[in-house]
Amino acid sequence: METLLQVKDLVKYYPVYSRGIVTKKVVGNVHAVDHITFEVKKGETVGLVGESGCGKTTTGKLILNLEKATSGSVLFDGFDVFKTFRKGSKEEKSRLRRSMQMVFQNPYASLDPRMTVFDIISEPFKIHRHLPKEEWGEQVYKLLDMVGLEPYHAERYPHEFSGGQRQRICIARAIAVNPKFIVADEPVSSLDVSIRAQILNLMLDLQKRLGISYLYISHDLSSVRQISHRVIVMYLGEIVESAPTEKHFEHPLHPYTRALISAVPIPDPAKKMDIILLPGEVPSPINPPSGCRFHPRCQYATPKCSSEKPALIEIDRDHFVSCHYAFNFL
Amino acid sequence: MVNSEQPNGKNENATRRSASQWAVAWRRFKKHKSGLFGLGMIVILVFIAVFHSFIAPYPPGSLDPLYEGEAGQPPSWKHPFGTTIGGSDVYSELIHGSVWTLYVAIIATVIAMLITMVVGISSGYLGGYIDDILMRITEVFLVFPSLLLILVFSRIYQLMNPEPFWKFLGISIPVNLTTIVLIVALFAWAGNARVIRGEVMALKEKEFIQAAKSLGASSRWIMLRHILPNVLPQTIVIATLTMASAVLIEAVVSFLGFGDINTNTWGRMMEESFQYMSTTWWAEVFPGLAVFLTVLAFNLVGDGISDALNPRLRE
């Protein structure tokens, strides 16, 4: 498969200020995203997993240039994303914007309450004007149909819809510009359990029909398994493991991934959990631990782990792990 | 792949018309008794102002009662609110004065709100050094003792002896009163701009703004299409309250003797009759009552709108 998106050495630090009366002084950095590198192939879904504060949402926003990266680069379909948004032509910017979209976590906050559904879905047409005006209406109804909504919904306001329907509207808006790539940031975690499957199935269906690639950001490993071809686990701004889905869930190698997977309760009385309880909590990203960032919570940690940062290396075919002792778990 | 499920189990609502948030708010406002009462008073005030020359028995500034020997008369059938010592009909003057009251309320509020919105939205949305600069300026306007400055500025301007009226499209505009209105407006926006800025900053973090950004919308587009409509309800509430305070401040300025002698506003009427209050109390009380009711009406409407837009605050 062809590579669509390449993230190279991406870094985002948020400076921490101590505020004087007039001056601001930088006293430290929040290491939100720290030198991460990965790829997304055409028509593929990559699941980006991690606990709150691990930098997964920031990564999504950096790729779309909704936040300015500190350093690193993102190559998308032949474009250097950051360069294009900085000094590309209007035409190039518009084309790049249209090929990458985002679906947000909270469908209640991601629709403008004062616009009708028609206005919301046709907004991208108004911004980019890549379609003649006569086609807007037809296009909106086609999109509504694609996400499983009725034509009469177009005249309604967002507050009249349930969470699942709103998320459908958000998806319709995202695919209105024919994107090749969608960052889906926890698209189902604020929905009810019985509704989640509807949205996940819709995403899979759209992927099949339109060949869209997803970066599926989530803390819910079960849904990640359902939808992703490949899973990347982040911890404190760094990638600790990256593997094809089957391998990831059946043979996780990094101690953190193993603890994460063991902690998810399985709805089956025949499968009693064997939880690997991690001691303590995620350390502050302002002063991340030295060496391997996971070492203070790792039961296998040795002095080497606190002094030397492990590299992300290919341990098994297409299975990347950042741990000094990954071979021992193989 | 199964994807044909109807997200709406039934289609029973297919024909129901959808109500915009404005329609919903209006429905709620209609249930708000004091708000409706205020709105009724304002409608009457506007009606009076528009048809003042037909309603009032005497033209503005008319001294006919004096010539009829009826100066300083208490309220009677002929002069419902009595006459002043100077010999004018209080009832007629009040009706003519309503035009100036609305003039003050509307012009001051429009100008103040324009500054409020521009400063509030750009400061809140753009942030950074634009925010820093605008907020420092706002703070300057907030800490000045505004009433004192209004008095000083209007007196200085009057001492420069400008033309009493400007002709603009055939309408004569009272120069001094307009100056007062402008100064009032200049000191009425700062607090409001901070309120709007706060609202905008909260909105900015909402995901639909992020969504618009990821669709490629420019800052201008987002501010006009998303931010502005969403702060509009708040703006309307603020505007109504600003009208009330503009009317009040003009009345105070005029009452203190700093008003425009070429226009007979309610505040000016009160100032002129003040020294004769022990004899002709009606010439003082009725204009005072008019100011009071007008300010009350605007405040009630503002309150009503605010409740209609934030239903959760009730109960």
Next chain:
Amino acid sequence: MSMNLLEIENLKTYFFTEAGVVKALDGVTFNVEKGCTIGLVGESGSGKSVTAQSVLRIVPRPGRIVGGKILFNGEDILAKKESEMRSYRGKKISLIFQDPTSSLNPVFTIGNQLSDIVMQHNRVKKDEAAEAVVKALKLVKLPDPEEALTRYPHQFSGGMKQRICIARALLLNPDLLFADEPTTNLDVTIQAQIIALLVDLQKNIGLTLVMITHDMGIVTQMCKCVVVLYAGKVMEIGSIEKIFEMPHPYTEALLKAVPRLDQTRKLISIPGNIPNLIEPPSGCRFHPRCQYAVERCKEEVPPLQDVGGGHMISCHRWRELNGG
């Protein structure tokens, strides 16, 4: 049955809103056995939180309990005076909330706000109260409990705050603890810690625990017995094994719609949306979304019937679907 700590019978709690009467709980019946952990499962609007609020009689306005019976240790809670009720809350029945951050007061130290509770209920001196607090904090395995007394809520992480909330709920040794989605706002690894803690506490101090959650996984791993709620009605009550073996059509649909970590499979989604409780569907409330629904389901409310071994089902077609 004298073993039941809590018996809820035909409980009805309605919310009288501007838009109409929301029938949040419409005839809910179930029992909680002493020393047992039961799961109260449902989606938003199923009435699972309102059940806990009703038992504690803290239903927020405009909600009101309009009918039914709640027996706690054989005593009718709904007949109690408000002043009597106050001594029940915390002392006999306790509640942990979903969001630990907003359920701790940010301006008081942990020691202050927790020992206040002790002093309010038991007339004890300040240092005695502090001792009780430290004991409770030790129970929930908060590191450095003495030190924690002098600290403020914001100085703790989410998981630690939830531990403090649990300690607060256990301060007065209640018999019954409602845990209302206690792990929903926490990360997976922290969720595992809290679940392990609750399981431990339940075993060690013989607590009766009602675990309110939407996560079938948590219920399966923690509870022996489950009550499944949907739109203010009990759909099914039974042991975990029974529920997985022969579930109610709603439970079955839910289990098929939830992604599982241990397998990749096609999710079969439940069509439609959660019903509006002002005008709930007629008959069985799940019928508009149920794949087995027939005409009868639309017309007749199915009763909650024992189908054997304490397994209660509210469905017209369950017997027929499960082979007679």
